Amino acid sequence: MLVIIPVEMITPDQMSPNTEARFRPMFATRWTEAEWNGVVQSLADDGLDGGVVAGQNLIMGGPQKAMKTSVALDLVISVSSGVPFLNMFEVPRACPVAFVSGESGNATLREAAMAIAVSKRVRLSTELYLSFALPSLAIEEHLAVLENEIVEKGLGLMIVDPAYLALLDSVSSTVSPSSVFAMGPILRHYAEIGDRTGCTMALIHHTKKGMKTRLRLTLDDLSQAGFAEFARQWFLINRRAVLTDNTPHRLICTVGGSAGHFGHYDVDALDMREHVGRVWEVTASESTEESKKAKWVDNAKRRLVDALRSGPKTRTDLKNRFKRFDEPLQALLDEGEVILTEVIKNKRSYDAYALPVQTPESQFGETENV
Numbered sequence: 586m587l588v589i590i591p592v593e594m595i596t597p598d599q600m601s602p603n604t605e606a607r608f609r610p611m612f613a614t615r616w617t618e619a620e621w622n623g624v625v626q627s628l629a630d631d632g633l634d635g636g637v638v639a640g641q642n643l644i645m646g647g648p649q650k651a652m653k654t655s656v657a658l659d660l661v662i663s664v665s666s667g668v669p670f671l672n673m674f675e676v677p678r679a680c681p682v683a684f685v686s687g688e689s690g691n692a693t694l695r696e697a698a699m700a701i702a703v704s705k706r707v708r709l710s711t712e713l714y715l716s717f718a719l720p721s722l723a724i725e726e727h728l729a730v731l732e733n734e735i736v737e738k739g740l741g742l743m744i745v746d747p748a749y750l751a752l753l754d755s756v757s758s759t760v761s762p763s764s765v766f767a768m769g770p771i772l773r774h775y776a777e778i779g780d781r782t783g784c785t786m787a788l789i790h791h792t793k794k795g796m797k798t799r800l801r802l803t804l805d806d807l808s809q810a811g812f813a814e815f816a817r818q819w820f821l822i823n824r825r826a827v828l829t830d831n832t833p834h835r836l837i838c839t840v841g842g843s844a845g846h847f848g849h850y851d852v853d854a855l856d857m858r859e860h861v862g863r864v865w866e867v868t869a870s871e872s873t874e875e876s877k878k879a880k881w882v883d884n885a886k887r888r889l890v891d892a893l894r895s896g897p898k899t900r901t902d903l904k905n906r907f908k909r910f911d912e913p914l915q916a917l918l919d920e921g922e923v924i925l926t927e928v929i930k931n932k933r934s935y936d937a938y939a940l941p942v943q944t945p946e947s948q949f950g951e952t953e954n955v
Contacts, residue, residue, distance in 0.1 A: 636674055636840040636848060639741065642776045642815055643787035646807050647822035648796045652834050652854055653789050654689050655697060656822060657744055659867065662701050664742055665710040671852060672705075673869035680741030681712040683734065687719030687750045700856075700863040714738060722751045723771050728778060735784045743778075746789035748812070768811030776815060788812070792821075799825045801839050801849060818842025822852075831857065837872065848872075885913035890922065890940065897928050897939035914938065 637643060637660070645660075647653045656671070663670040667679030686694050694715065702709045714734075720727040722745075735743060745751050752762070752771065761767050772788075779786035792806045800806075802821035804813035819841055826835040833853040841847035849872035856865055885907070892898060892906060903910050917923035921941065928937040 636842075636846045637670075637785065637820065638818055638842055638844045638846065639785055640779065640783055641785060641817035641842055641844060642779060643744075643785055643818050643820065644790055644804070644807065644812055644816040645744075645787060645820045645822070646790045646792055646802065646812070648792050648794075648824070651822045651824055652836060652856070653822055654686070654694075654746055655701075655854065655856060655865070656820070656836075656838075656852070657746060657787075657789055658684065658694070658697055659701050659865075661713060661742065661744060662698060662705065662707070662709065665713040666702075666705065666707040668705050668707055671850075671867055671869040673850070679710070679712065681714065681739050682742040683714040683716065683738070683740050683744070685716045685719060685743070685745045687717070688747050691717050696863050697856075697865070700865040704865045704867070714740070719751050720745065722748075722775050725774070728774055732778045732782065735778065735782050740782075740784050742785045742787065744787040744789065745775075748788040748790040749809070751788075762809040765810040765814060768809065769814060772811050772815040788815070792823075796823060798823070798827060799837065801837060803839070816842075818844065818846070825851065833866075838869075882913050882916060885910065886917055886922075889913055889917060893923065893938060893940050897926055897937040899928060899930075899935045899937045903938070 645653055645657055660670050661682045661684045662668075663674075663676050665679060665682045667676050669675050684694075689697075694717075698709060698713075698715070720731055722728065731743070734740070749762075752768075775788075776786055778784065790812055791808050792802060793808045796802070796806060800823055802823050804816060804819060804821075806821070807813055819839070821839040823837050823839075824835065825837040828834055833855040836852040836854065838850045838852050839848075840850065850869050851872050852867065852869045854865070854867045856863070888907070889903070889910060892903070898906075903914070914923065918925070918938075923938050924941050926937050926939045927934050929935075
Protein backbone atom coordinates (compact mmCIF):
# COMPACT_ATOMS: atom_id res chain seq x y z
CA MET A 586 0.00 0.00 0.00
CA LEU A 587 1.27 3.44 -0.85
CA VAL A 588 1.54 5.58 2.25
CA ILE A 589 2.63 9.22 2.12
CA ILE A 590 1.58 10.97 5.30
CA PRO A 591 2.69 14.51 6.20
CA VAL A 592 4.14 15.03 9.64
CA GLU A 593 4.91 18.07 11.79
CA MET A 594 7.95 19.81 10.40
CA ILE A 595 10.66 21.92 12.00
CA THR A 596 11.88 25.29 10.75
CA PRO A 597 15.36 25.26 9.18
CA ASP A 598 18.06 27.87 9.78
CA GLN A 599 17.77 31.02 7.75
CA MET A 600 19.43 30.96 4.35
CA SER A 601 22.60 33.04 4.15
CA PRO A 602 21.74 36.40 2.50
CA ASN A 603 25.23 36.77 1.01
CA THR A 604 25.25 33.84 -1.39
CA GLU A 605 26.48 34.12 -4.95
CA ALA A 606 24.45 31.16 -6.16
CA ARG A 607 20.87 32.39 -6.06
CA PHE A 608 18.20 29.76 -6.53
CA ARG A 609 14.45 30.26 -6.47
CA PRO A 610 12.29 27.23 -7.28
CA MET A 611 9.35 29.43 -8.35
CA PHE A 612 6.75 26.83 -7.49
CA ALA A 613 3.52 27.35 -9.41
CA THR A 614 0.38 26.47 -7.49
CA ARG A 615 -3.33 27.15 -7.53
CA TRP A 616 -3.45 27.36 -11.30
CA THR A 617 -6.99 27.73 -12.47
CA GLU A 618 -8.48 25.14 -14.77
CA ALA A 619 -8.42 27.73 -17.54
CA GLU A 620 -4.66 28.20 -17.08
CA TRP A 621 -4.03 24.46 -17.32
CA ASN A 622 -6.30 24.16 -20.35
CA GLY A 623 -4.57 27.14 -21.94
CA VAL A 624 -1.28 25.26 -22.05
CA VAL A 625 -2.92 22.14 -23.46
CA GLN A 626 -4.69 24.18 -26.14
CA SER A 627 -1.48 25.96 -27.11
CA LEU A 628 0.28 22.63 -27.60
CA ALA A 629 -2.60 21.38 -29.73
CA ASP A 630 -2.52 24.55 -31.81
CA ASP A 631 1.22 24.12 -32.39
CA GLY A 632 0.53 20.68 -33.84
CA LEU A 633 3.00 18.82 -31.60
CA ASP A 634 3.03 15.05 -31.94
CA GLY A 635 2.96 13.23 -29.48
CA GLY A 636 4.82 0.58 -3.23
CA VAL A 637 6.23 4.01 -1.51
CA VAL A 638 6.66 4.52 2.17
CA ALA A 639 6.56 7.89 3.94
CA GLY A 640 9.85 9.35 5.07
CA GLN A 641 12.12 6.94 3.15
CA ASN A 642 14.48 8.27 0.45
CA LEU A 643 13.09 7.18 -2.92
CA ILE A 644 14.83 6.46 -6.22
CA MET A 645 12.71 6.18 -9.34
CA GLY A 646 15.04 4.78 -11.98
CA GLY A 647 15.02 3.33 -15.45
CA PRO A 648 16.49 3.53 -18.96
CA GLN A 649 15.97 6.49 -21.24
CA LYS A 650 12.38 6.97 -22.44
CA ALA A 651 10.99 4.37 -20.04
CA MET A 652 8.19 6.63 -18.77
CA LYS A 653 9.97 7.61 -15.56
CA THR A 654 8.68 11.19 -15.56
CA SER A 655 5.13 10.18 -16.50
CA VAL A 656 4.98 7.56 -13.76
CA ALA A 657 6.36 10.11 -11.29
CA LEU A 658 3.66 12.58 -12.37
CA ASP A 659 1.04 9.91 -11.74
CA LEU A 660 2.55 9.54 -8.28
CA VAL A 661 2.48 13.22 -7.33
CA ILE A 662 -1.04 13.74 -8.69
CA SER A 663 -2.25 10.64 -6.84
CA VAL A 664 -0.66 11.66 -3.54
CA SER A 665 -1.82 15.28 -3.75
CA SER A 666 -5.39 14.21 -4.65
CA GLY A 667 -5.70 11.07 -2.51
CA VAL A 668 -6.45 8.69 -5.38
CA PRO A 669 -4.71 5.38 -6.23
CA PHE A 670 -1.23 5.61 -7.75
CA LEU A 671 -1.24 3.84 -11.14
CA ASN A 672 -4.84 2.95 -10.30
CA MET A 673 -3.49 0.24 -8.01
CA PHE A 674 -1.62 1.56 -4.96
CA GLU A 675 -4.02 3.22 -2.55
CA VAL A 676 -3.21 6.60 -1.02
CA PRO A 677 -4.91 6.62 2.38
CA ARG A 678 -4.29 10.32 2.98
CA ALA A 679 -3.51 13.14 0.57
CA CYS A 680 -0.74 15.62 1.30
CA PRO A 681 1.06 18.50 -0.45
CA VAL A 682 3.73 17.42 -2.94
CA ALA A 683 6.28 19.11 -5.19
CA PHE A 684 7.72 18.07 -8.54
CA VAL A 685 10.87 19.87 -9.71
CA SER A 686 11.64 19.22 -13.37
CA GLY A 687 14.65 20.28 -15.37
CA GLU A 688 14.16 18.09 -18.42
CA SER A 689 10.57 17.85 -19.68
CA GLY A 690 9.70 21.53 -20.04
CA ASN A 691 6.85 23.62 -18.64
CA ALA A 692 4.22 23.09 -21.33
CA THR A 693 4.90 19.36 -21.84
CA LEU A 694 4.83 18.61 -18.12
CA ARG A 695 1.62 20.54 -17.51
CA GLU A 696 -0.08 18.91 -20.50
CA ALA A 697 0.89 15.48 -19.19
CA ALA A 698 -0.37 16.40 -15.73
CA MET A 699 -3.72 17.45 -17.18
CA ALA A 700 -4.07 14.15 -19.06
CA ILE A 701 -3.28 12.13 -15.94
CA ALA A 702 -5.72 14.15 -13.84
CA VAL A 703 -8.48 13.62 -16.42
CA SER A 704 -7.83 9.87 -16.42
CA LYS A 705 -8.18 9.84 -12.62
CA ARG A 706 -11.32 12.01 -12.77
CA VAL A 707 -9.83 14.60 -10.43
CA ARG A 708 -9.02 18.26 -10.71
CA LEU A 709 -5.37 19.12 -10.30
CA SER A 710 -4.98 19.76 -6.61
CA THR A 711 -3.88 23.11 -5.20
CA GLU A 712 -1.59 20.94 -3.07
CA LEU A 713 0.44 20.05 -6.18
CA TYR A 714 3.44 22.34 -6.68
CA LEU A 715 5.47 22.36 -9.90
CA SER A 716 8.80 24.05 -10.51
CA PHE A 717 11.03 24.19 -13.56
CA ALA A 718 14.02 25.75 -11.78
CA LEU A 719 16.28 22.83 -10.98
CA PRO A 720 18.38 23.11 -7.82
CA SER A 721 22.05 22.21 -7.60
CA LEU A 722 22.27 19.56 -4.92
CA ALA A 723 25.93 20.35 -4.25
CA ILE A 724 25.19 23.97 -3.28
CA GLU A 725 24.24 24.40 0.36
CA GLU A 726 22.13 27.50 -0.27
CA HIS A 727 20.02 25.69 -2.87
CA LEU A 728 19.30 22.92 -0.38
CA ALA A 729 18.36 25.53 2.20
CA VAL A 730 15.82 27.03 -0.21
CA LEU A 731 14.34 23.59 -0.89
CA GLU A 732 14.05 22.90 2.83
CA ASN A 733 12.38 26.24 3.41
CA GLU A 734 9.83 25.48 0.67
CA ILE A 735 9.13 22.06 2.20
CA VAL A 736 8.49 23.57 5.61
CA GLU A 737 6.43 26.53 4.38
CA LYS A 738 4.20 24.39 2.16
CA GLY A 739 4.07 21.37 4.48
CA LEU A 740 5.27 19.03 1.72
CA GLY A 741 5.12 15.30 2.27
CA LEU A 742 6.86 14.38 -0.99
CA MET A 743 9.55 16.15 -3.04
CA ILE A 744 10.70 14.78 -6.42
CA VAL A 745 13.68 16.18 -8.36
CA ASP A 746 13.93 15.13 -12.03
CA PRO A 747 16.51 14.28 -13.30
CA ALA A 748 19.22 13.70 -10.73
CA TYR A 749 22.16 14.06 -13.09
CA LEU A 750 21.20 17.61 -14.10
CA ALA A 751 20.80 18.58 -10.45
CA LEU A 752 24.44 17.55 -9.94
CA LEU A 753 25.84 19.73 -12.73
CA ASP A 754 27.21 22.98 -11.31
CA SER A 755 30.46 24.76 -10.59
CA VAL A 756 30.86 22.92 -7.29
CA SER A 757 30.15 19.35 -8.37
CA SER A 758 31.73 19.61 -11.83
CA THR A 759 35.03 18.48 -10.33
CA VAL A 760 33.42 15.58 -8.47
CA SER A 761 33.81 12.14 -9.98
CA PRO A 762 30.34 10.61 -10.51
CA SER A 763 31.90 7.15 -10.26
CA SER A 764 33.20 7.74 -6.72
CA VAL A 765 30.80 6.84 -3.93
CA PHE A 766 33.02 8.82 -1.55
CA ALA A 767 32.48 11.97 -3.61
CA MET A 768 28.80 11.45 -4.46
CA GLY A 769 27.78 10.15 -1.04
CA PRO A 770 28.07 13.46 0.85
CA ILE A 771 26.13 15.36 -1.85
CA LEU A 772 23.24 12.89 -1.79
CA ARG A 773 23.39 12.65 2.01
CA HIS A 774 22.78 16.40 2.41
CA TYR A 775 19.68 16.10 0.20
CA ALA A 776 18.46 13.10 2.20
CA GLU A 777 19.01 14.90 5.50
CA ILE A 778 16.34 17.42 4.53
CA GLY A 779 13.86 14.56 4.76
CA ASP A 780 15.27 13.53 8.14
CA ARG A 781 14.67 17.02 9.52
CA THR A 782 11.27 17.64 7.96
CA GLY A 783 9.64 14.23 7.51
CA CYS A 784 9.30 14.83 3.76
CA THR A 785 9.95 11.89 1.43
CA MET A 786 12.91 12.98 -0.70
CA ALA A 787 12.89 11.43 -4.17
CA LEU A 788 15.18 11.51 -7.18
CA ILE A 789 14.57 10.34 -10.74
CA HIS A 790 17.68 8.78 -12.22
CA HIS A 791 18.88 6.89 -15.29
CA THR A 792 20.17 3.34 -15.37
CA LYS A 793 23.31 2.28 -17.17
CA LYS A 794 23.14 2.14 -20.95
CA GLY A 795 22.22 -1.07 -22.70
CA MET A 796 19.51 -2.32 -20.34
CA LYS A 797 17.74 -5.21 -22.05
CA THR A 798 13.97 -5.28 -22.44
CA ARG A 799 12.11 -7.41 -19.86
CA LEU A 800 15.05 -7.27 -17.44
CA ARG A 801 13.96 -6.82 -13.83
CA LEU A 802 16.11 -3.96 -12.65
CA THR A 803 18.04 -3.77 -9.39
CA LEU A 804 19.80 -0.89 -7.66
CA ASP A 805 23.05 -2.15 -9.20
CA ASP A 806 21.67 -1.14 -12.60
CA LEU A 807 21.62 2.57 -11.68
CA SER A 808 24.30 4.68 -13.33
CA GLN A 809 26.92 6.57 -11.33
CA ALA A 810 27.87 6.00 -7.72
CA GLY A 811 26.03 6.68 -4.49
CA PHE A 812 22.44 6.37 -5.67
CA ALA A 813 21.97 2.78 -4.54
CA GLU A 814 23.28 3.77 -1.12
CA PHE A 815 20.99 6.83 -1.03
CA ALA A 816 17.87 4.78 -1.74
CA ARG A 817 15.90 3.52 1.22
CA GLN A 818 13.22 2.48 -1.26
CA TRP A 819 13.03 2.18 -5.01
CA PHE A 820 10.64 2.13 -7.95
CA LEU A 821 12.60 0.84 -10.93
CA ILE A 822 11.00 0.89 -14.38
CA ASN A 823 11.95 -1.06 -17.49
CA ARG A 824 10.15 -2.01 -20.68
CA ARG A 825 8.87 -5.55 -20.93
CA ALA A 826 8.16 -5.13 -24.65
CA VAL A 827 9.42 -2.87 -27.41
CA LEU A 828 7.07 0.06 -28.01
CA THR A 829 5.12 0.03 -31.28
CA ASP A 830 2.74 2.61 -32.76
CA ASN A 831 -0.61 3.10 -31.00
CA THR A 832 0.07 0.49 -28.33
CA PRO A 833 0.51 0.96 -24.58
CA HIS A 834 3.91 1.28 -23.01
CA ARG A 835 4.36 -2.16 -21.45
CA LEU A 836 6.50 -1.79 -18.35
CA ILE A 837 7.87 -4.06 -15.64
CA CYS A 838 8.29 -2.23 -12.34
CA THR A 839 10.38 -3.48 -9.44
CA VAL A 840 9.32 -1.96 -6.13
CA GLY A 841 11.02 -2.43 -2.78
CA GLY A 842 12.61 -0.84 0.23
CA SER A 843 14.18 -1.21 3.63
CA ALA A 844 10.72 -1.10 5.20
CA GLY A 845 10.24 -4.63 3.86
CA HIS A 846 7.94 -4.03 0.90
CA PHE A 847 8.89 -5.70 -2.38
CA GLY A 848 7.20 -6.79 -5.59
CA HIS A 849 7.19 -6.86 -9.36
CA TYR A 850 4.32 -5.24 -11.24
CA ASP A 851 3.23 -5.16 -14.86
CA VAL A 852 2.17 -1.65 -15.88
CA ASP A 853 0.46 -0.83 -19.19
CA ALA A 854 0.38 2.89 -19.89
CA LEU A 855 -1.32 4.33 -22.96
CA ASP A 856 0.11 7.81 -23.51
CA MET A 857 -0.88 9.24 -26.87
CA ARG A 858 -2.48 12.20 -28.58
CA GLU A 859 -5.99 12.01 -29.97
CA HIS A 860 -8.35 14.61 -31.38
CA VAL A 861 -9.47 15.42 -27.83
CA GLY A 862 -5.89 16.03 -26.71
CA ARG A 863 -3.35 13.96 -24.84
CA VAL A 864 -4.68 10.72 -23.33
CA TRP A 865 -3.28 8.79 -20.37
CA GLU A 866 -4.69 5.39 -19.47
CA VAL A 867 -2.87 3.10 -17.08
CA THR A 868 -3.42 -0.30 -15.51
CA ALA A 869 -1.16 -2.13 -13.08
CA SER A 870 -1.17 -5.62 -11.63
CA GLU A 871 1.14 -8.04 -9.93
CA SER A 872 3.58 -9.42 -12.46
CA THR A 873 2.18 -12.47 -14.23
CA GLU A 874 5.56 -14.16 -14.07
CA GLU A 875 5.83 -13.33 -10.38
CA SER A 876 2.38 -14.78 -9.68
CA LYS A 877 3.28 -18.04 -11.43
CA LYS A 878 6.52 -18.30 -9.48
CA ALA A 879 4.80 -17.60 -6.17
CA LYS A 880 2.23 -20.31 -6.89
CA TRP A 881 4.97 -22.80 -7.77
CA VAL A 882 6.89 -22.02 -4.56
CA ASP A 883 3.73 -22.39 -2.49
CA ASN A 884 2.89 -25.77 -4.02
CA ALA A 885 6.52 -26.95 -3.72
CA LYS A 886 6.51 -26.05 -0.03
CA ARG A 887 3.41 -28.17 0.47
CA ARG A 888 5.03 -31.14 -1.28
CA LEU A 889 8.20 -30.80 0.81
CA VAL A 890 6.19 -30.74 4.03
CA ASP A 891 4.30 -33.84 2.87
CA ALA A 892 7.60 -35.64 2.19
CA LEU A 893 8.92 -34.77 5.66
CA ARG A 894 5.85 -36.12 7.47
CA SER A 895 7.37 -39.63 7.28
CA GLY A 896 10.58 -38.44 8.96
CA PRO A 897 13.77 -36.38 8.44
CA LYS A 898 15.29 -36.25 4.95
CA THR A 899 18.83 -35.47 3.81
CA ARG A 900 19.56 -33.33 0.74
CA THR A 901 20.28 -36.54 -1.15
CA ASP A 902 16.86 -37.88 -0.19
CA LEU A 903 15.24 -34.69 -1.43
CA LYS A 904 17.26 -34.68 -4.66
CA ASN A 905 16.04 -38.20 -5.39
CA ARG A 906 12.46 -37.01 -5.07
CA PHE A 907 12.42 -33.40 -6.33
CA LYS A 908 14.11 -31.74 -9.29
CA ARG A 909 14.05 -28.29 -7.66
CA PHE A 910 13.66 -27.62 -3.99
CA ASP A 911 16.26 -25.08 -2.77
CA GLU A 912 14.03 -21.99 -2.83
CA PRO A 913 10.92 -23.53 -1.23
CA LEU A 914 13.09 -25.36 1.33
CA GLN A 915 14.84 -22.14 2.33
CA ALA A 916 11.45 -20.44 2.66
CA LEU A 917 10.26 -23.19 5.00
CA LEU A 918 13.44 -22.85 7.08
CA ASP A 919 13.00 -19.08 7.29
CA GLU A 920 9.38 -19.50 8.37
CA GLY A 921 10.23 -22.11 10.99
CA GLU A 922 8.10 -24.76 9.30
CA VAL A 923 11.18 -26.93 8.80
CA ILE A 924 14.24 -27.28 11.03
CA LEU A 925 17.79 -28.50 10.45
CA THR A 926 18.67 -31.70 12.29
CA GLU A 927 20.89 -34.79 11.95
CA VAL A 928 20.30 -38.41 11.01
CA ILE A 929 22.53 -41.44 11.46
CA LYS A 930 23.04 -43.68 8.45
CA ASN A 931 25.60 -46.48 8.41
CA LYS A 932 27.07 -45.13 11.66
CA ARG A 933 27.65 -41.73 10.05
CA SER A 934 25.97 -38.44 10.83
CA TYR A 935 24.33 -36.41 8.03
CA ASP A 936 22.58 -33.05 7.99
CA ALA A 937 18.87 -33.48 7.45
CA TYR A 938 15.61 -31.56 7.42
CA ALA A 939 12.58 -32.30 9.57
CA LEU A 940 9.30 -30.86 10.75
CA PRO A 941 9.49 -29.24 14.20
CA VAL A 942 8.77 -31.75 16.97
CA GLN A 943 6.47 -29.34 18.73
CA THR A 944 4.31 -28.82 15.65
CA PRO A 945 3.98 -32.17 13.93
CA GLU A 946 1.10 -30.91 11.82
CA SER A 947 2.15 -28.24 9.33
CA GLN A 948 0.11 -25.11 8.70
CA PHE A 949 -0.25 -26.17 5.07
CA GLY A 950 -2.67 -29.00 5.80
CA GLU A 951 -3.66 -31.10 2.83
CA THR A 952 -1.41 -31.01 -0.19
CA GLU A 953 -2.70 -30.44 -3.68
CA ASN A 954 -1.59 -32.09 -6.89
CA VAL A 955 0.88 -30.14 -9.01
